[in-house]
Amino acid sequence: MQSHHLLSSAKRLNPLLFPMSTMATSTTTKDVQLLITPQSCLQDEPVKIQVQGLSPGQVVTLHTSTKDVRGAEFMAHAHYRANTQGEVDVTTMESEGGRYTGNFPMGLIAGMAPAPHVYKYTRFFKRDVENPNKIEASVFDGHLTDQDLYADTREDALASIVHERHYMAPGVQRIPVRYGRVRATLFLPPGDGPFPGVVDMFGTAGGLLEYRSAQLASRGFASLALAFFAFEDLPKTLEEFDIAYFEEAVDFLLKHEKVMKSGVGTIGVSKGGDLALSMATYIPKVKASVWINGCNANVQAAFRLHGSIIPGLQFDLADVEVRDDGVVNVADCMYHPDDFPETIIPIEKANAEFLFLVGLDDQNWRSEIYADMASERLKKAGKANYEVVQYEGCGHLLEPPFAPFSSVTYHAVVKNPIIWGGSLIPHVQAQESSWNKILNFLKNILRYPNVSKL
Numbered sequence: 001m002q003s004h005h006l007l008s009s010a011k012r013l014n015p016l017l018f019p020m021s022t023m024a025t026s027t028t029t030k031d032v033q034l035l036i037t038p039q040s041c042l043q044d045e046p047v048k049i050q051v052q053g054l055s056p057g058q059v060v061t062l063h064t065s066t067k068d069v070r071g072a073e074f075m076a077h078a079h080y081r082a083n084t085q086g087e088v089d090v091t092t093m094e095s096e097g098g099r100y101t102g103n104f105p106m107g108l109i110a111g112m113a114p115a116p117h118v119y120k121y122t123r124f125f126k127r128d129v130e131n132p133n134k135i136e137a138s139v140f141d142g143h144l145t146d147q148d149l150y151a152d153t154r155e156d157a158l159a160s161i162v163h164e165r166h167y168m169a170p171g172v173q174r175i176p177v178r179y180g181r182v183r184a185t186l187f188l189p190p191g192d193g194p195f196p197g198v199v200d201m202f203g204t205a206g207g208l209l210e211y212r213s214a215q216l217a218s219r220g221f222a223s224l225a226l227a228f229f230a231f232e233d234l235p236k237t238l239e240e241f242d243i244a245y246f247e248e249a250v251d252f253l254l255k256h257e258k259v260m261k262s263g264v265g266t267i268g269v270s271k272g273g274d275l276a277l278s279m280a281t282y283i284p285k286v287k288a289s290v291w292i293n294g295c296n297a298n299v300q301a302a303f304r305l306h307g308s309i310i311p312g313l314q315f316d317l318a319d320v321e322v323r324d325d326g327v328v329n330v331a332d333c334m335y336h337p338d339d340f341p342e343t344i345i346p347i348e349k350a351n352a353e354f355l356f357l358v359g360l361d362d363q364n365w366r367s368e369i370y371a372d373m374a375s376e377r378l379k380k381a382g383k384a385n386y387e388v389v390q391y392e393g394c395g396h397l398l399e400p401p402f403a404p405f406s407s408v409t410y411h412a413v414v415k416n417p418i419i420w421g422g423s424l425i426p427h428v429q430a431q432e433s434s435w436n437k438i439l440n441f442l443k444n445i446l447r448y449p450n451v452s453k454l
Contacts, residue, residue: 018132018166034062034139034159043133043165044215044401044435046106049090051139051159054082060158061098061144062090064108064137065115066404069127072119074112074404076100079143088139097143100424109135109165110428112404116146121327121417123409129214130174132164165402167211169218174210179252181245183227183234185210186256187217193258195222196265196446199249199279199286203270204238204300204413206230212267215400219439220448222259224249228275238271238301238312246279254285263287265442269398270365274299277345277374278310280352288445289350290438292357293367293396296374297337297344313343327408328416331363337373347374348381355387355441357434359394363407363421367396389437391430395422401431 018040031053041047054060060082065075078095080088091105100107114122126133138157140149148154168174171190177183185208189195198221200213208231213223226249229235253259265288268276273294280289282305295313303310313335321329337344347354356371371388378386391398395407397420405427411418422430 018164018170032139032158034137034161036135036137036161036163039161040132040164041166042169042215042218043167043211043403044218045165046402046432047109047163048105049108049137051080051082051088052086054086054088054158056082056084056086058082058086058141059096059143060088061140061142061149062088062108062137063140063144063149063157064112064135066112066133066135068124070125072122072124073115073117074122074124075115075146075149076108076111076113077144077146077149078104078108078111098146102425104425104428106402106428107425108137110402110405110431111424113406116150119410121406121408121410123406124404126167126211126403127209129167129210132166135163135165137161137163167214167218172214172217174214177224177252180248182249182252183208183232184249184252185213185225186253187213187223187225188258189217189220189222193222194260195220195258196442196448197221197253197256197259198223198265198267198442199246199253199276200225201228201266201268201272201275203268203272205411206238206413211403212400216267221265221442222253222256224253240302240304241275242304243278243282243306246275247283250279250283250285260446260448262447265289265446267438267442268292268294270294270396271299274345277347277350277354278303280354281345281347281350284351286350286352288353288355288442290355290357290441291371291374292398292434293359293362293365294370295334295337295365295367296347296370296377297340299334299343310345311340311343313337313340322416326416328411328414328418329363330414330418331366334365337370344373344377346377348378348383350385353385353441353445354378355437356389357398357437358388358390359396359398359422359427359430360390360392361394361421361423361427362396363419364396387441389434391426391434393423393426394430395427396420397422398427398434399431400435401428405431
């Protein structure tokens with residue numbers, strides 16, 4: 001898949017609807033201009049990055065940086081050579097060095113990693129979804145290293161610009177939810193609706209993450225970002241879940257005046273993946289389930305049903321591999337579901353459609369194996385209600401497009417950096433492709449023709 005094909009066919013919202021939160025102007029030296037088009041857009045949209053006014057054949061370094069909510073700086077840089085017209089077009093031209101080489105149109109955005117002065121295993125977190133990511137972009141004369149770019153002796157940029165990437169489209173509402181036991185945030189698209197409802201869940205990091213739900217709402221879904229532990233008065237650790245909690249979340253969505261009543265979807269990554277399967281299996285109003293690099297069994301915490309319990313598939317910490325630099329590999333720690341069949345979720349009983357998204361370089365969970373087991377179970381039951389999509393070079397953190405990507409980051413629960421897997425370019429391309437898959441799958445199954453897509 002070529003990223004520039006996505007760029008040329010992207011359905012963008014009107015950039016004029018995104019006023020810059022501060023007056024962002026391009027500063028130039030002589031006649032050099034750095035252009036990012038559009039200058040303000042949604043986070044999941046590609047952009048075109050160009051430099052004009054250079055000398056023919058001039059070598060330059062393009063540098064981008066942003067800060068997350070904690071103030072940690074992430075950056076990327078790439079080396080280019082101007083064409084005979086004195087121009088650089090990142091969409092069509094190849095980088096000669098830096099963070100990446102070759103043609104990678106969104107490399108300066110999605111390729112950002114912790115800056116040299118930041119702990120190298122820092123993960124980019126977006127918690128303030130009502131505010132855009134501000135990307136500071138500059139072009140410098142010569143081919144500079146990342147250390148050069150942060151040196152006191154660095155010369156001034158030839159040109160600079162600020163680019164904004166929004167998680168919430170104009171008119172999207174963010175509504176904190178405290179409904180019975182449910183702890184969540186509801187994101188609603190602009191307009192009267194009704195909109196298809198989706199319950200959105202993450203993994204063992206816990207807490208409440210909102211960035212995917214904000215982006216789903218920007219594409220036409222009423223998305224409920226659902227916390228299930230380590231948030232407010234919810235359990236602090238993964239202990240035991242009750243199906244009633246998730247039923248209550250579904251009930252909340254379906255009672256909302258702007259949500260379609262025909263059924264909802266679920267989406268979950270990692271531990272959230274098996275929760276998405278369980279909801280589809282045991283809650284009849286769940287009609288579509290997106291599973292991202294998860295397991296086909298109920299993992300770690302027991303899942304209480306009405307009158308029975310699905311035990312949690314456990315981990316064997318003796319199989320943890322710790323490298324000399326302290327990085328942990330946990331890929332082989334989880335017991336095999338076949339050895340504990342009572343933990344396997346009987347998804348063949350579900351009245352729902354399934355989309356399994358698999359990173360073939362997932363080095364956190366053996367998601368390829370688990371997706372194969374799940375699809376085989378459905379096949380043996382005579383079901384055709386599933387699709388498995390695999391992505392070469394893609395790791396565990398298969399998320400919406402263009403947030404800074406890292407294959408190893410610190411995990412607060414493990415208290416060490418852990419390996420997620422994935423290689424920069426194929427992983428970013430997988431995120432672009434899978435996001436379109438998710439939007440189209442949910443739109444088609446939940447029967448809503450007006451959902452915006454890339």
